[in-house]
Amino acid sequence: MQPNQELIRTIANRYAANLTLCFPLRRTSLQLARAIHANFITFGFQPRAHILNRLIDVYCKSSELRYARHLFDEIPEPDKIARTTMVSGYCDSGDISLARSVFEETPLSMRDTIMYNAMITGFAHSHDGCSAVNMFREMRREGFRPDNFTFASVLAGLAHVVEEEKECVQFHAAAIKSGAGSITSVMNALVSLYSKCDLLNSARRVFDEITEKDERSWTSMMTGYVKKGFFDSGLELLEHMDEGMKLVAYNALISGYVHRGLHQEALEMVRRMVSNGIELDAFTYPSVIRACATSGLLQVGKQVHAYALRRGDFSFHLDNSLVSLYYKCNKFVEARAIFDQMPAKDLVSWNALLSGYVSSGHIGEAKMLFKEMEEKNILTWMIMISGLADNGFGEEGLRLFSCMRKEGFEPCDFAFSGVIKSCAVLGAYCNGQQFHAQLVKIGFDSSLSAANALITMYAKCGVVEEARRVFITMPCQDSVSWNALIAALGQHGHGAEAVGVYEEMLKEGIKPDRITFLTVLTACSHAGLVDKGREYFDSMETVYCIPPGADHYSRLIDLLCRSGRFSEAESVIKSLPFEPTAQIWEALLSGCRVYGNMELGIIAAEKLFELIPEHDGTYMLLSNMYAATGKWEEAARVRKLMRDRGVKKELACSWIEVETQVHKFLVDDTSHPEAEAVYNYLKELGKEMRRFGYVPDTNFVLHDVESDGHKQDMLITHSEKIAVAFGLMKLPPGRAIRVFKNLRTCGDCHNFFVYLSRVVQRDIVLRDRKRFHHFRNGECSCGNFW
DNA sequence: ATAGGGTTAG
Secondary structure, three states, rough: OOOOHHHHHHHHHHHHHHHHOOOOHHHHHHHHHHHHHHHHHHHOOOOOOHHHHHHHHHHHOOOOHHHHHHHHHHHHOOHHHHHHHHHHHHHHOOOOOHHHHHHHHHOHHHHHHHHHHHHHHHHHOOOHHHHHHHHHHHHHOOOOOOOHHHHHHHHHHOOOOOOHHHHHHHHHHHHHHHHOOOHHHHHHHHHHHHHOOHHHHHHHHHHHHHOOOHHHHHHHHHHHHHHHOOOOHHHHHOOOOOHHHHHHHHHHHHHHHHHHOOOHHHHHHHHHHHHOOOOOOHHHHHHHHHHHHHHHHHHHHHHHHHHHHHHOOHHHHHHHHHHHHHHOOHHHHHHHHHHOOOOOOOOOHHHHHHHHHHOOHOOOOOOOOHHHHHOHHHHHHHHHHHHHOOOOOOOHHHHHHHHHHHHHOOOOOOHHHHHHHHHHOOOOOOHHHHHHHHHHOOOOOOOHHHHHHHHHHHHOOOHHHHHHHHHOOOOOHHHHHHHHHHHHHHHHOOOHHHHHHHHHHHHHHOOOOHHHHHHHEEEEEEHHOOOHHHHHHHHHHHHHOOOOHHHHHHHHHHHHHEEEEEEEEHHHOOOOOOOOOHHHHHHHHHHHHHOHHHHHHOOOOOOOOHOOOOHHHHHHHHHHHHOOOOOOOHHHHHHHHHOOOOOOOOEEEEEEEEOOOOEEOOOOOOOOOHHHHHHHHHHHHHHHHHHHHOOOOOHOOOOOOOOOHHHHHHHHHHHEEEHHHHHHOOOOOOOOEEEOOOOEEEEEEEHHHHHHHHHHOEEEEEEEEOEEEEEEEEEEEEOOOO
């Protein structure tokens, strides 16, 4: 039987009309729309235009843009409502270019103010203020009258680009002239606009004139004050508010405090709002949790998490910040669980997880995740590049940076600081210089993060003067800059100057932090300023309330051992407020090696065998010590122990940069295309050095080799010698040779370079795992502490 | 069919 067509049509249309009523219940309305749509198809009806438009709208609002577009395309002549619906649908989904194409396909005669408004809003939401303003100008040129909606949107767009007071005033005047000047939504946008331009007095004037202030009015004014750090004005405003509106004000204050790093104040504000009977909401959580994450307050963070769960609140922002909280507090399992249990994830969620992996050293997982990510933004790249550098993967960092550019991402100052860190890891001086030049060109060189990275990069490339120059030419320095400079000077043997810079930093009123003390102690140690170092160490707790960590103690041990004050070092270890860690025993062991203190060295080594039996360095150090004192059997015993335990020696590797290209060499490496030429050259150099008095020190050969002649051959193929020889072949005369090694350099190579620097009259800078060696005219900056 | 503010990842 044929159904009664007229009846079905009527019912279908009535259902369709109901769509409007169902609207807030998105899922229901989407299901309903689908059912109605299916009915129309099944019975072959052509729905009426306004019903079709409703369907398109529901699909758009449910993020089913493809269905919406499909329906839209089937309409032979879409009216302006259908077009506007499509335009704003695309705008909401962030696809401004598709919105624009629908708009541009619309003949001028069919456009109206509403359609222009939709476009302007779209541009404003995508932070493209210029296009928003252009669209506004176009609509006026074409004779359309801007209304309240137009001004509210265009002013919001303007806030992203405007710099001058004049422009704000112009638009303000235009709004007043067209009668929109006293509309709350327009005035809210004006308050926000003036605030962003640092014109807080103008913002306040507009704010005071709003007769019917709503939540947005208060938020705009509060945010204006707080973003500029005027907390007093914000707090005063809080006093004069209706109780019902205070939540948004607290939220603004809290986020303002967090942004300035004032976590205590932020948490205090949370306590205050709770004690006034105001409950936290979805906008409060992320700021509070961030405050907890950056100050390591896991317990408070957990409480907030529990609070949100109790209230059944959910948002991307909340979960994303929780992922970050748990990672920062080293709760990897919890962090991952939050991520996995998220019903939906956005780009920020992925970035949060990526950053968690990277900062906890899970670089393998990070790389996999990065590959897996379909959508990336500049921050994704930045996290990965800087993470690779932090984990020692300099080459990959450099490679990824150029990938990023190929994919059309313009690096920001933070991305530059990531790639510059990669150069620092690699010692890629020429590459680093090029990035520096690019920074200058685009005017980012005064950015704190970029400049701080440059200081470290130049230092790690062994060019202290450049590091110093970057520091001096910065418009302003923060504690990171000071730390970087002190480290730079300390690493290169300018210990006294480093200490001077530290004193200057204190005079400037910059508070030293944990890192500052690490760098200062290192500097003292290199310069032999033992008593000064002790004094600084003691001041940490007594003056600056920073309890020294294991890393600080290990610097102190190093400092004492280097001047042979072993009994003092021993008593420090005995009085530690915690169990001595591996790095403390390591500091003691390497100190003992320098002085040949076998007795204490063996104790340290035994402890290390217990704590980190898989670490190859201990075996090497101890067997080196035995070998150096001619106890070959003992040396062999240690290496047998190492073999028995299955500990693999990390492969020694050196590298050198020639014309932005990094060349890598391993021990006895013949894989380099020019290996043969380098080996021959190195042999010649060896002979020549011997004529000048260099004697190969076979104590550093740890293989059991019978003849001395054979042993000498083995010494000559150490990777750092190959790299230096390669540099001598390739680099123009007079240019310093900068070579890097992943392990510590051996005493024989050290001695060889001392001779070499005098005979060939070249500066040689060698950076090994532990420190820098500047060889010049037969001397090394580190004395005998190789 | 269109509007205004505030939150998360470095």
